[in-house]
Amino acid sequence: MKKLGVWFTKHKRLFKTIFLLAVTVIVFTEILSIGKTISLQQLSAIFVDIPVYKVLLMALVGLLAVLPMTGYDFTLNQMMGLQHKKGYILETSWLVNTINNLVGFGGLVSIGLRSEFYSKGKSAKEVLGPLSKILLFLEAGLSLFGLLSLGMVISGKSSPFVSQYWPWLLGGGLYFPLVYLFTMLKKKGILGGLSPRYRLQLTVVSFLEWLGVVVSFSLIGWLMGIQVSLWDLVPLLIASSIIGIVSMIPGALGSFDVMMILGLTNLGISRPQIVVWLLLYRLFYYVIPFLIGGILFSKQLWTRFNQRYDGIPGSLMLEIFHKIEVFLMYLSGILIVLLATIPQGFREIGWLRGMNLFHYHLVAQYPNILLGFSLLIMGRGIAAQVKRAFYPTVVLLLVAIVYTCLFDTSIIAIVVLTTMLVMVIGSRSELYREQLIYSWKWLTIDGAIIGFLSLFYVAIGVYNSPAFPHHRRHQPISFMVFPSERLWMTGFIAILVVAGFMLVFLRFLQGRRQKIGEPVDETRILRILETYGGNSASQLVFLGDKDVYIYHDGTEETVFLQFATYDNKCVVMGDPVGKKEDFQAAIQAFIDEADQWCYQPIFYECDANTVTILHELGYDFIKMGEEALVDLTTFTTAGKKMKGTRAVLNKITKEGYTFDVLQPPFSSETMACLQEISDSWLKGRKEKGFSLGFFSEAYLQRGPIAVVRNQDHEIVSFANLMPTYSKEVGTIDLMRHHSEKAPSGSMDFLLIHLFDYFKAQGVSYFDLGMAPLANVGHSRKSFTQERIANLVYEGGSHFYSFQGLREYKEKYASQWVPRYTLYHRDSWIAYVMLVILLVDNHSVDLSQAVGNQRKPTDQLAKEEQLTSS
Template sequence: MKPSPSLAPPTAAPAEAPEPARRSRWATLRPWVVPAIVLVLAVLLIDALQVLLSQVHYLDVIAAAAATPHLDMIFAVLATALSYLILTGYDFSSLAYVGAKVPRPTILLTSFVAYALGNTVGLGVLTGGTVRMRLYAAAGVEASKVAQAIAFNAGAFGLGMTAFGAAGLLWGAPQVADLLKMPAWALQGLSGLVLVGIAGFVLLCARFTTLPIAGRWKVPLPNAGLAIRQLVISAADLSAAAAALWFLLPDNVVDLPTFVAFYAVAMALGVISHVPGGLGVFEAVILLACGGRAPTEQIAGALILYRGIYFILPLIVAAILLATFELRSTAVAKVGRAAMKLTPGLLAGLACIAGIMLLVSGVTPTTSDAVAELLELNVPLFVVEAAHLIGSVMGLVLLFVSRGLLHRLDAAWWAALGAAIVAGVLALPKGIAVSELAVMGLLALLLITSRKQFYRRSSLFTQTFEKGWLIAVACVLAALTWILFFAYRDVDYADRMWWEFAMDSSASRSMRAMMAVAIIALVFGLWQLFRQPAGTSAPPSTDDLAKADTVVRAQAAADACLALMGDKSLLFSPSGKSFIMYGKQGRSWIALGDPVGVAKEWPELVWRFIEMAHGNGGRAAFYKARPQTLPLYLDAGLRAFKLGEEAYVTLHDFSLQGSRRANVRHGVSRAEREGSSFEIVSPPDVHTILDEIREISDLWLAQHNAQEKGFSLGAFDDDYVQRQPVAVVRAKGRIVAFATLMSPEVLRVEVSVDLMRQRPDSPAGTMDFLFAKLMLHFQSLGYQRFSLGMAPMSGMVDHQLAPRWHRFGRLMFQYGERFYNFRGLRSFKDKFDPVWEARYLVAQGGINPLFALTDTAALIGGGLKGVIAK
C-alpha cells in the first residue's frame, strides 16, 4: 500500500551504519591498490623465480617431470583423493555447528565442487561460499545458517592451518631455521606458544558457549569435542595434501614431518598473497625450502605435476560430475538441478586453464621426438607454422571468453567451443601435442553437454572487462614472456629469427606466436579501456509506454504498473515482451522491483542491466526485489539486504467477520450508517472526476506539508492517473477520498493501491472503509491477494549474530519514530491480518548499499533537496 508520499523510505536511515572516513577512503582506493599490489607481487615472484632457476634448463624440467615413476604419481593421486575426502569434514563440522541437517551425498557433492573450484580459482571463501550457498539452500538450509557455516569453514581452515604449521614447525625447526635464518629454539618457542594458545581456545570452548567481542557481540563457540575434531580434520587434510607433493619429489629430499612444515608455510603465504591458487608464491617457497637437497629441475618438475594432480584434475572431475547431471537432468533432484547451474563457473575455470596451456605451449620448444615425427609424416612447414600461431591465438581467445562463460553468454559458448575444436585439430600438426588434443576434446565435450546452461543471448563485444580482469591477463602475458626467455635462454638472439622458418626453429615460432598474442591482447585491452560505453538513461517514449502497458496488463505483480508513470527508463528484452524499469541518480543505476514480463528472459535482462551500469562507470542495484527472484541476483554476484516486509491479504478467504477484523468491520458499518458510499471509476471515465480528486490531492499535500514523490510511489500526474481505475468514497454526495489502483487484469493475481488521499475533513474511518470495500470488490472479481504495501525496517532478525544491517534496521524500527512512522504503519496494516513477505535491496557489498539506498531515496523525493524537505 502507498497511502501517501510520506511512505518513502527514510534517507537518513540507510540499512547499514555509516563507515568511518578511513573505510570510505579505502573502499575508493581498493580497486586500484589491490591490482597494483598483485602486479608488484608478480614482478617480485618473477624476479625470485629467475634467481632460483638461473641454472635450470626448461628441457631438463620437462624431462624430470616425464621421468617421475608412475607409482609415485598414483600415490600422489590417491593422496589427493584422500585430501578432498577429508575436506568434507569441514562441511560436516560446520553444518553440525549451525544445527543444519543435510543428506550425506549432498554434503559430499557440495564440498568437492566447492574445494575443486576454490582451490583452483582462489578466493576460496567467495567461490566455495557461492557453491555452498546455492546447494545447501537448495537442500532446505536457511541462508543465514549457510552464511554461518561458510564463516565456520573459513575460521576452521585458518585455525587448522595455524595449528598444523605450528606442530610441523616444532618438529622440523632445525631445518626451517636454516631457511629463515633464525635460531631453532626461537621457532620452537614460537610454535609452542601458538599450540598453547590453541589448547586454550579448546578449553574456552569446553567452559563457555559464547565468546564476547568488543563488549557488544557474542559469537557462539563450538563445543570442545567439535573443536578437537576439526583440528584433527585439518591436520589430516593438510598432511594428505602435503603427501601428494611429497610423493612426487625425488627420494630422500626431506622427511615427511619436516616437509609438512615447509608445506604449511608455503600454503599460508599463498593464501595471504590472494594470487589464484597461490600460483608462483607456493612454488617459490617450496623451491627455497628444498633447494640444495635435490636438483632444482626435479623439484620444479614435481611442482608442475602437483599443480596438475591436486588442482586441475579435481576441477576436471567436478566438471564431468556436473555434466552427468546435465545428461540426466529430468531425473535429478532439486540439489542436482542447483548443482548444474554451477557448470558455467567450472567450465570458465577449465577454459581459462586450457587457454593458459595453449599459450605456454606456444612459447615453449617442440620436443626433438615430435619434430622427427612431423618430418616422418611429411607435414608441410606452413601447416606447422600456422598451427603453432593459430593455437596460441586460440589460447588467448579462451582466456578472454572464459569471462563470458562465467556470465553464461551464448556467444561465449560458441566462441569457446570453436576455439577448443580448432586448437584440438591443430594440436597434432603443431607438435604431436596429444595432451592438448585430450584437454581440448574434453573441454569441447563438456561444453556440448552443458549447452543449455549458456542461455544469455548477448554479443561478446558488448561486455565490459574490468580493469582487474585486464590486469590479470597482463600478468599472464608477463609470465609467458618470462617462460619464453627461460625456455630459450641458451639461444642467442638475432634479427633474422623473426623471419626464419624451419622445422627445428622452435625459438622463431615461439617469438612470433608471443608477438601475435601480445599485439592482439594490447589492441583488445586498449579498445576496452577507451571505447565509448553503451547505455543511457532516458525517459520512455510514447511507443515505449504503450509497449510497456501491454506487458504490464499480463503481469502477476501489481507494482509493475509503476512503469506507466513515465518517470523511469525502460530496458526492454530483444523480444519486447519483458523490461526492467530503472532510474539513475549520481552513479547509481537503480531498477525498481524485479524484471517485468516473460520469466525466462529475466536472467538476460538482469545481466544486461548490470553490464550497462558498469559500462557507464556506475553501480547497479535492484530496489524492492522479492524473495523468489534472489537467485537471479546472487548468480550475478550481488548481495541481498533486507528493506522490510510487504503485507498481503489473501482474498479467497477474506471476510470482515471474526474477532481479528472487528475494528475494520465496525468502521465499515459506521461509515455506511453515516451515508458513505464506495465506487470504482474505470479509466475511460476518470476525466469526469479529475478536477475533484486533484483538489483533494492538493489539500492533502498542503495538510502534510509534502510534495509529490516519484520512482517507487505514484504522483498525481493527469496522464498517469487516467491510465488506472480510481476508487472513490463519497459522503453526502461529494468525493472525500480516492485511491488509484494497480490491478493487472489478465492474470488477476495481485492488486494494490497506488495514490491514496483524503480531504482533511473526511469522516473518521474513511480509509478503513475504502480498504475493506476494495478487498471485497476484487475478491468478487477473482483476484488472489491485495497488497497493503511495504512496512520499512520491519521483520529484521533479532539475533546476537544478526548482521549490522539488521541490527541498525531494528534500532530504527524501535526508536526512529521522529524520522518516520515505522511502528504506526506496521500496526495499521496488521489490523487487516495480512501475510508478510520480505523485500530486499540487491547491490554489491561494501558501502555500495549505502550509496544505492541514499540515491534511491533521492529518486523517490525528486532529488536530495526533496529528501531533506520531506
C-alpha cells in the first residue's frame, strides 16, 4: 500500500492532467447534450412572446441564484487557512459550482476541481478533510427543504398527487439531521473535528443555494403567467430534485424533467407550457451560468498552461492577435476605399465580391472614404505598437460599428469590426511604445498602399471624365463607371481631408521626439575603460560625434555602447566596451530601451561573440569583411615575402628619414604642422566619419602620435595611437602623410616602426583594421546579401580598391578576424545598408568639432589608393 501511495504521489501531475481533461470532455459532452434539447427556433419563438424586461429579470434571477454557492469556497478557504484573494475565490467558485450543477456525479466533480484549485502547498490529508466535509453539506439545504416540503404536504394544503411523494421528502429530509449529528459527535478523522461555526456556515450556504433554486424556478413560471400553488410547486420541485440526485444523472437531466412534467401535468398545466418553463429554467439557471463558468474554466486552463511554459504561449497568442488585428484593419481600410472607388466592381468581379465584408451603402460616400483611410492610419499606429494609438483606434472602431448599425446593418461587417475592437482591447498590453518614429520601411508600405488607392481614385475620376476618349469611341468598362462626377469630387475632397488628418495623427503618435542615450561624459567613460579595458574602437567615443548608452548593473556602471541615430535606427559602432560578463545584459537593456522609444539598433562591425548574443535576441547578420591582426610576437621582416618591404625601408632610412613617437600635450606649432599634413592629404575633400576619427586637436591631444621626420627634422607623416586600455591589441586611427614632402613607401616605414614600438610596450597584436567585403559570399550557400556583397567585392575595384587593400594587408597579417553587421530580422536589409552608408559617410562639421569616424581599415584603403596612384 505504501508503494502504491508513493507511485500515486510521483504521478500526481499526470492524474491532475487526466482529471482536467476528463472534466473538459464531460463539459463539452453536456454542451452537446443541452444543445440537442434546446432549439434556437423554439427559443426565438418563446422570446417573441415574452417581454424583454421579463427575459432580463429571468436571467438576473438565475445568476443571483447561483451566487450563494460561492459561500462553500469562502468557507473552505477559511477551513484550510488559505490566503487567496476574494476575486480568485469568487471566480473559481463560480466555475466549480456551475460545472457541478450541470455535470453532477454526486458532487464528486466539484471536489476534484476544488482540490485542483486550492491544494497547492497542502498535504493530501490537509486537503481531503475539508473537502469531504464540504461534500457532506452540499445537499444539506435540499434536506432542509425536504423537511419543509414534508410539513407542507402533512398540512393537507397540497394536492393528493403531490402528497404521494412524502416518502422521498422524508428520506431526503432525514439526510441533514443525520449529517449534522454525525459531524457533531465525530471528533477525529477526515470527517470529524468540524467546528460549530463551520457547520452553521455550510448549512446556511446550502440552504441559500436551494432557496435560489426554488425562487428561480418559481419566478420563471410566474413571469410566464402560469398560476400554480406554492404548496404544490415547492414539494414537487424538491421531490423531483431528490429523485434526480439519487439517480446520479449529470445535472439530473431526464429524471428531474420527467418528474416535473408528470407532476405539473396533473396540476392542470399544459404540456407545451411545462416544456417552455423547464427550457427557460435550464437556460437561465444552468446554461448561462455554465457558459460563464466555462469561460472561467477555459481561462484557468489557459493560465495554468501559460504558467507552466513560462508565459510563452500567452506572449505568442498576444502577438498573433496583434498581427491579426493589424491585418484586419489594413484589409478593412483597403476594401472600404475600393468599395467607394469601384462599387460596381464588387458586384461584377467574382473574387472582389467574395472578399467584400461591407455593403456599398455601409455609409455615405464621404464618410466611406474617411473611414477607409482612417482605418489604414490607425492600423499603422497599432502595427507600430504605440500606446497613444489605443484610444483613437477604439473610438474609431466604435464609431464604425454604430454607423454600420444605423445606416446599413451588415452582420459580417459588424462581426469583423467588433472582432477588431475586442482584439485591440484584449491585446492592449502589446501597445508598449512611447512614441512613433515613422521609419522608411513603414513609409514605404503605407505610401504604396495609400498612394495606390489615392491614385486609383484619381484615375477613376479621369476615366469617368467627359473628355476621356472612351466616351466617344468605345463602350466604357462597366465596373469603372462612377455614379456621378459630383460624388467623385466629394470623395476626392475626403481624401484631402484624410491627408491632413493623417499628418495630425502621425504628429500625435510621434509626441515629443525623444532620443535615447546621452552625450559623452568623459569621467564616467574613462572609469569604465580604466577598470575593465577597451577595444580597438573604444577610443572613438571621445570624438563627441556619437551618443553613448551606459549600462548600470545595480552597483556600478560597467559597460557602454557608442552609437549614432538616423531615421529610426541607432547604429552602434563596434562591440560593447567594458565588463565582458555584462555584455549580454547591457545589449538587452539597450535594445529594450530603444524598442520602447520605437528605435531599432544596428550593430556595425562586431565580432563573433556579439553575433552570438544578438542572434539569440532575434537579430540577423551579414559578414562585412575581415579584420587584419599582426602577431607582434612572431612578426619579422626577414624572408622572401618581405624582400620588397626591406628594400623600401632601407631606402627611406638611407635618405635620412626617422621615426619618433610624440607624447601629449602637443604644442600649437606641432598641431599646426599636423594640420598642414592633414590638409595636404585631404586635397580639399571633406572629412568623413563615424568609424574613423577626423582631424580634431582635442581628440589628437588624448594620446601619443607616431611621426616620420625628414632630413630637416620636419614632420612629413603621422599616425595617432589609439589607447585600447589593454596589452592585448594596439592600433592607430588617422594615418596621413604630406602629398609632396613624404617619400613613397612612407606608410610601410611608419607601420614597421609601429610594430616594433608596440612590441616593446608588451602588446601582443597590432590591428591593421578591416578589409571590407573580404572573404564574403564565396560559398554558394552563403546568405543572398553576402553573395551580392561578393559581386561588389569582385567588380567594385574601379571605385574602391577592395582587393588591393586585402592584398596589401596580407603582407603583414598573421590572422583574419571576421566582422559582422547585425540588424533585427524585421528590418529591411536595403534600408539597413543605406542607413549605414549615410552614417558612415556623413561629412564632418569641423567648426563644431563633431563628426563621424571610420576605422583604420577604411583609412588605410584611402592611403593605399593615394600611394599607389
